[in-house]
Amino acid sequence: MDSVILTPYAAASAPETLAWMGGRAAQTILDALAGRIDPRFLVNPEVLRSER
Secondary structure (H helix, E strand, O other), X not given: OOOOOOOXXXXXXXXXXXXXXXXXXXXXXXXXXXXXXXXXXXXXXXXXXXXX
C-alpha cells in the first residue's frame, strides 16, 4: 500500500461544528430539565415508559 495516505478526521473540530455542538448540548439540557426528553439521545429509552 505504497500509495495510501491516512489522515485524522478533523471535521468535528471546525469552529462552526464546535459551536453547534455546544448549543445543541445546552438545548438538550434545557429540554431535559423541562421534561422534554428526546428518546434518540438515551441509551435505555425504555425508562421513559416506566412508572415512577
